[in-house]
Amino acid sequence: MRVITGTARGRKLKALQGNETRPTADRVKEAVFSVIQFDVEGRRVLDLFAGSGQMGIEALSRGASSAVFVDMSPQAAAVIRENLSAAGFTRNSRLVTADGIGFLSSAKEQFDLIFLDPPYATKLINQALKLIEGFDILAKDGIIICESDVKSPEPEAPSPLRLHREYRYGRTKIRFYTKG
Numbered sequence: 001m002r003v004i005t006g007t008a009r010g011r012k013l014k015a016l017q018g019n020e021t022r023p024t025a026d027r028v029k030e031a032v033f034s035v036i037q038f039d040v041e042g043r044r045v046l047d048l049f050a051g052s053g054q055m056g057i058e059a060l061s062r063g064a065s066s067a068v069f070v071d072m073s074p075q076a077a078a079v080i081r082e083n084l085s086a087a088g089f090t091r092n093s094r095l096v097t098a099d100g101i102g103f104l105s106s107a108k109e110q111f112d113l114i115f116l117d118p119p120y121a122t123k124l125i126n127q128a129l130k131l132i133e134g135f136d137i138l139a140k141d142g143i144i145i146c147e148s149d150v151k152s153p154e155p156e157a158p159s160p161l162r163l164h165r166e167y168r169y170g171r172t173k174i175r176f177y178t179k180g
Contacts, residue, residue: 001054004030006061008087014079015052023052024117024147028169032145033058035165035176036113039143040064043112046137048100048128053080055115055145060089064113070096070103100124104131110139117147125155129177133158144177 001023003011015023024032032055033040041063047056048070056067067089069080077097084090096103101124114132118124125146132138143164146155150173157163157177165176 001026001052003054003058003061003087004033006058006063008057008061008089011061011087013052013054013057013083013086016073016076016079023054025169025172028147028172028174029055029058031167031169032174033062035167036143036145037062039113044068044110044139046070046111046114048103048114048116049118049124050080050115051076051117053083053095055117056093057083057087057089059113059115060092061087066092066094068094068096068109068111070098070100072097072099101127101131104128104135104137107135107137110137110142112139112142114138114142114144115147116144120149120152125152129155129157129161133161138179140179142179146175146177148173148175 001013043064045056045059045064045067050069050071053069160180161177164178167174
């Protein structure tokens with residue numbers, strides 16, 4: 001796993017050991033950032049269910065102004081902390097060791113880009129989308145990027161969120177949601 005481009009280009013990132021986390025494949029990450037390439041610079045990012053933090057770190061490397069990383073696993077938090085330090089992004093990032101759904105329920109800020117990559121066999125994407133809309137966490141013109149298994153049903157996005165684009169990469173499905 002590595003940072004693809006930007007100020008931290010080529011930096012290797014650590015991943016959690018074991019099967020609890022499933023890092024986004026480099027080709028999927030590259031495809032996601034190809035779609036949002038003009039929507040990253042200067043943006044505020046939320047990497048929810050962050051795992052290794054690679055999506056938020058890639059956004060920071062490409063010019064995002066700040067990123068919040070949320071994962072409930074202390075092991076994941078330790079890996080994210082190491083990766084942020086290795087990439088040089090400790091100053092413009094915040095790490096929260098908490099349940100992602102709980103974080104959304106108490107969030108007091110808006111984000112321009114939100115990465116949602118919860119464990120595949122859960123309905124956490126549906127819960128997260130409802131909370132993001134209910135608590136007005138997505139900024140105007142913001143984008144939510146959801147990663148799931150191709151067999152997962154399409155999440156139920158509450159209005160005014162709408163599915164903007166959808167892509168399939170092997171066994172991974174990426175959905176982009178916007179407001180209105």
